[in-house]
């Protein structure tokens with residue numbers, strides 16, 4: 001599918017927006033101008049005065065750093081919402097046992113394209129694509145091609161094939177990631193970079209895990225790994241990882257719900273980050289949200305969508321779920337002890353930070369994106385406030401977290417390119433993408449034998465749980 005790259009004027013100035021910079025030196029400004037030069041933020045001030053630049057009026061808009069989703073299995077976008085009413089073991093049976101293995105390379109392409117565009121449309125400018133259905137080298141190539149075509153900033157996490165995931169897997173890593181690194185990631189000057197998304201000690205044998213991590217070290221790439229989710233997360237994966245030298249500052253742990261305090265101390269000591277998928281975790285029984293335990297130890301916290309087979313793909317919903325889910329437990333515990341909670345244990349300001357700078361840090365891009373700071377890449381979101389639900393405007397972070405949605409995202413910049421303008425993605429034809437996704441979904445369901453996806457209830461997977 002052709003993907004015209006949106007033009008990038010030499011200089012653009014966004015005028016008069018309410019600025020939420022996430023930069024501690026700049027903070028929040030009620031009215032600000034931001035100058036973009038090529039791919040970078042060049043100046044931020046209350047009034048930059050006359051400039052030779054493309055003018056972008058932004059009255060009645062909030063300007064934010066682009067959001068970061070640190071864990072999404074984007075290849076599942078074709079089977080969106082099918083598992084909304086499934087348990088985690090059913091998800092494992094249905095998605096892994098039935099659907100994943102019948103994906104063809106074209107399906108990986110269609111799924112990743114529609115999934116990445118969904119993310120961009122809602123203001124996610126960086127995504128860690130947790131790609132764990134690379135059944136052949138052609139599957140991986142198609143998945144990566146779609147990421148490049150979408151125009152999003154992405155850390156593409158190579159996560160093995162469907163067969164390598166059936167737990168507890170002793171299937172050795174195919175090493176196709178070595179070919180992939182050379183073919184797609186030999187340049188550092190591109191929007192897409194590479195990470196390893198290994199099965200980890202919960203889903204693979206120790207020998208396979210050591211081999212997986214050895215490959216990441218061999219290639220010099222960071223690691224994102226599930227840890228502490230659901231029943232399998234009780235196996236104390238961090239204790240083993242730390243003992244084997246696998247816990248370090250280039251590792252992001254997905255979920256963390258059932259990790260012990262000792263395991264969180266290991267993450268804090270070794271410099272790793274956490275990716276919390278709050279809505280999905282509460283739906284599927286992964287355990288309590290790890291947000292507060294991580295934050296209280298100074299561990300960078302980030303947000304993720306995880307599986308859009310169950311939940312929606314926008315980060316506003318994830319922010320709301322994190323705020324409510326984290327407070328719920330503290331409020332409940334206090335109520336049972338007849339104590340008052342004051343102050344609330346987590347704020348909208350903090351959650352907005354997790355969705356931006358926290359995400360950038362967990363995606364190993366904290367120095368280049370995550371805040372509106374002079375010198376950083378121009379990854380930006382302009383959010384409308386001229387709607388009933390944002391009127392009157394009193395508390396910016398509260399308004400973004402509690403009333404933000406994809407339809408209010410007016411404009412999005414990635415690397416200085418305005419990829420969404422006046423509410424519409426640039427360079428992609430929705431009807432074309434929809435036709436591609438619908439046709440791929442139809443073929444996929446034909447091959448899988450699923451005739452009524454909305455009513456399908458797969459059996460419970462025999463093992464205790466999955467991802």
Ligand SMILES: [Zn+2]
Nearest residue numbers: 130254306467
């Ligand atoms: Zn996952």
